[in-house]
Amino acid sequence: MSDYRRVKMVVNSQLVEREVEVRRLLVDFLREDLGLASVHIGCEHGVCGTCTVLLNGETIRSCITFAVQADGQEITTVEALSQGGKLHPLQEAFWDQQGLQCGYCTPAMILRSLEILRDTPNPTRAEVREGIAGQLCRCTGYQFIVDAVLDGAQRMRAASAVAAAATEAPQEPVLVGMHAEGTPADEITSSGHPPSSQPPGSPLSKTEHGPAPDEVARHVAEEEPYEDEPHRLAGEGENRGAITQQPPVEEEQRP
Amino acid sequence: MKPPPFVYHAPTSLGEAHATLATLGDEARILAGGQSLVPLMNFRLATPAHLVDINRINELEYLRGENGWLAIGARVRQSTLERSADAAEQCPLLTEAVRLVGHPTIRHRGTVCGSVAHADPSAELPAALMALDAEVVLTSQQGERAQPIADFLQGALTTTIQPGELLKEVRVKRREGPYAFVEYSHRHGDYAIAGAAVQLHLRADSQVIDDAAIVLCGVSDRPVRARKAEQVLLGAQGLPDERAAAAEAAVEGLTPNSDLQGSAEYRRRIARACVRRALDQALDRAHGGIA
Numbered sequence: 171m172s173d174y175r176r177v178k179m180v181v182n183s184q185l186v187e188r189e190v191e192v193r194r195l196l197v198d199f200l201r202e203d204l205g206l207a208s209v210h211i212g213c214e215h216g217v218c219g220t221c222t223v224l225l226n227g228e229t230i231r232s233c234i235t236f237a238v239q240a241d242g243q244e245i246t247t248v249e250a251l252s253q254g255g256k257l258h259p260l261q262e263a264f265w266d267q268q269g270l271q272c273g274y275c276t277p278a279m280i281l282r283s284l285e286i287l288r289d290t291p292n293p294t295r296a297e298v299r300e301g302i303a304g305q306l307c308r309c310t311g312y313q314f315i316v317d318a319v320l321d322g323a324q325r326m327r328a329a330s331a332v333a334a335a336a337t338e339a340p341q342e343p344v345l346v347g348m349h350a351e352g353t354p355a356d357e358i359t360s361s362g363h364p365p366s367s368q369p370p371g372s373p374l375s376k377t378e379h380g381p382a383p384d385e386v387a388r389h390v391a392e393e394e395p396y397e398d399e400p401h402r403l404a405g406e407g408e409n410r411g412a413i414t415q416q417p418p419v420e421e422e423q424r425p
Numbered sequence: 426m427k428p429p430p431f432v433y434h435a436p437t438s439l440g441e442a443h444a445t446l447a448t449l450g451d452e453a454r455i456l457a458g459g460q461s462l463v464p465l466m467n468f469r470l471a472t473p474a475h476l477v478d479i480n481r482i483n484e485l486e487y488l489r490g491e492n493g494w495l496a497i498g499a500r501v502r503q504s505t506l507e508r509s510a511d512a513a514e515q516c517p518l519l520t521e522a523v524r525l526v527g528h529p530t531i532r533h534r535g536t537v538c539g540s541v542a543h544a545d546p547s548a549e550l551p552a553a554l555m556a557l558d559a560e561v562v563l564t565s566q567q568g569e570r571a572q573p574i575a576d577f578l579q580g581a582l583t584t585t586i587q588p589g590e591l592l593k594e595v596r597v598k599r600r601e602g603p604y605a606f607v608e609y610s611h612r613h614g615d616y617a618i619a620g621a622a623v624q625l626h627l628r629a630d631s632q633v634i635d636d637a638a639i640v641l642c643g644v645s646d647r648p649v650r651a652r653k654a655e656q657v658l659l660g661a662q663g664l665p666d667e668r669a670a671a672a673e674a675a676v677e678g679l680t681p682n683s684d685l686q687g688s689a690e691y692r693r694r695i696a697r698a699c700v701r702r703a704l705d706q707a708l709d710r711a712h713g714g715i716a
Contacts, residue, residue: 173432192433192476195467214426215464222530228504229530234463238433239456239480282530303613304528 177241181206182250190237197221199237200247208248208277212306219305222278223247229285248277251284259329260284260322269318271309279305283319291327295320428466435478442482442591443566449475451588456480457499458535460527461543485593490515496596503532503540503550516597518604518624522553525606528614541574542592544647546581547616552642553606554595555650556622562594569593580646602626602636603707607699608643611686619643619692621675621699623707625658632712634658639671639703644681644696651675654700663708672701 178187181204190199200209200223209232212220216234223232224246251258260280263269270276279302286293286301293301298319299312307315434453436442446453454473456462457480465471479485485500490511497506506512506523513520526532526540526549540550541561551574559574563586574595577584586592608620620643626636637658639651654675661667681692 172430175433191430193428193430195427195463198427215467216460216531219528219530225533228533230534231460231530234459234467235534236428236433236456236459236463238435239459239478285529300613301529304530 175238175241177238179240179242180244182246192236192238194237196223196232196235196237196240196245199240200232200245203237206247206249210274210277212274217306218275219282220275220278222281222305224281224285229282246281248280251280258284259325260287260319263322263325264315264318267314267318267321269310269315270307275305275307279307279315283322286319287323287326291330292323293320426467426469428463429469429472431466431473432475433478434475435481437481437483439482439484439564439591439593442477442479443564443589445477446591447566447589449477453477453588455539455542455591457539458502460531460535461539461545479591488512490599493599494596495519495599496594497537499536499538499591499593501537503527503535503537504529506537507532515599516557518553518557518600518606518622519550519597521604522549522606522622525549525608525617525620531614538592538595541577541595542584542586544578544580544582544584545616546646546648547618547620547643549606549608549617549620549622549642551578552620552640552648553622554597555648556624556638556640557597557600558638559595559597561592562596563587563590564593565590571596575650578647583646600624600626603711605703605706605710607703607706609695609699617643618686619681619696619699621696621703623700623703625663625707625711627711632662634661634663639675639700641675641679641696641700644676644679644692649679651700653677658704663704668701668704668708671704672697675700 173192174189175192176187176189178185180186181200186204188199188203190203194203197209197211200206201211209223210220211233212218214233216231219231221231221233222229224230225235225240226244227246251261257265260283264276264280269279282302282305283298286298290297290301295316298316302312302315302319434445436445452473453475454462454471454477456476456478462471466473479499482500485498487496487498488501488505488509488511489496495512495515503523503526506519509520523532523537527535537550538561540548541554544551554574555578560571561574561577562569562571565587566589572585577586579585603625604623606620606622608617610617619641622638622640622642624638625634627633628635637655639654641649641651651674654671657671657674658667676693676697679693679696681689681696683689687695
């Protein structure tokens with residue numbers, strides 16, 4: 171006996187409306203149905219943390235959450251972090267510090283790290299270690315990941331300071347560390363790596379978006395967006411969200 | 426694995442939930458945070474025919490301190506309790522215990538009442554709540570009943586909840602005095618091998634212990650109140666040898682399970698150490714340093 175529900179949610183600032191089987195796990199909905207390939211499936215019982223996404227700005231484990239439970243809520247995945255073809259400062263830090271090996275835990279690690287830095291913008295090494303204790307990495311031994319988070323914290327603080335100094339006007343909330351609009355790009359990007367050192371669409375690509383947002387865009391385009399409704403259903407306000415829409419990117423970048 | 430098929434219900438009021446639960450009887454399981462239930466479903470160790478999701482019931486979202494009680498509604502997340510100023514002020518033992526539940530990401534979804542209803546023997550919140558003499562409130566179409574948590578917990582994953590009932594609230598009386606929750610687990614965020622919740626009260630004039638509650642988790646099929654240890658401390662100053670005697674008394678006669686995580690004797694020793702450390706923390710904190 172299968173039970174289905176129609177769900178409507180905001181995923182990376184885009185309204186998504188779908189029919190889902192009620193036993194569909196959120197991780198499968200995001201990854202398989204919406205094509206958000208950053209959302210990885212690890213242990214599938216809430217232990218490894220690899221499926222972490224943001225629900226209304228807070229980390230949750232999408233493998234032990236049903237998609238139907240996200241109805242009316244806002245989901246953010248790591249695909250939403252880069253802006254205008256530029257990686258988020260924390261992503262830059264992961265690149266520069268080699269905060270990964272195979273990369274499987276990385277999207278979840280970055281989302282959880284952003285949450286840590288939102289709550290504790292200037293953490294100690296011990297705080298970072300404890301903060302990421304729920305995210306398993308089987309490659310790195312965590313040392314470079316902790317280096318990356320601490321480096322990212324510094325970059326994000328610098329970006330916030332620059333943004334605050336650059337404009338008199340009220341600032342966009344700097345999320346979860348999103349660069350505020352108008353932040354001089356030089357201030358938030360200090361990587362010396364040439365963008366071409368990674369293939370387009372790879373998780374570390376600085377110049378191209380990965381395929382996933384296009385997938386969502388394509389999916390969403392098929393649905394009729396609810397123009398009247400604000401793209402924020404729940405958990406708005408506070409220092410969360412502030413995720414702007416990705417610019418459209420040509421299709422068929424998927425290798 | 427993927428969870429087996431089920432029928433999903435998402436009532437938006439307590440009345441609607443009661444009606445749904447009354448119709449479904451023992452075929453229904455309640456879905457709140459899902460942090461314990463959904464893993465069990467993914468493993469197909471739990472195969473409920475119907476899930477009643479209470480996340481849309483706004484009236485279950487309350488965490489309030491009034492008239493000397495702290496009342497925690499069924500939709501209150503563990504992270505909400507963790508951040509609650511009311512809880513920290515009225516029952517700081519709970520605040521200390523909830524920080525040890527899983528990881529922050531788990532606590533964003535997991536609920537306080539869900540942890541109690543799940544009744545895992547090594548869970549922190551049931552033990553801490555037992556040390557605080559908490560009451561659970563169960564509701565159904567037939568009405569409402571309150572029960573001490575010590576009676577509600579009947580064994581591993583077993584409670585007195587009846588088909589058609591919903592655990593609507595956990596409530597705790599305001600407590601003052603030295604407290605601590607100490608546990609040991611192999612990895613941060615794992616279920617504890619064993620743990621101890623301690624809530625004491627000192628006479629204002631003499632600093633003599635005039636009330637003591639010590640509860641262990643992870644050593645039996647449910648949290649265990651260590652009455653003998655409490656007796657050792659009543660009327661005492663809480664000096665180091667008294668603490669050691671209480672810790673010894675707390676594990677006397679306990680027969681914990683042996684499993685992959687450790688033998689029965691290992692668990693007993695861990696539990697004893699947890700009680701001793703919890704007493705040290707509680708009393709040292711109260712005396713502003715080493716007693």
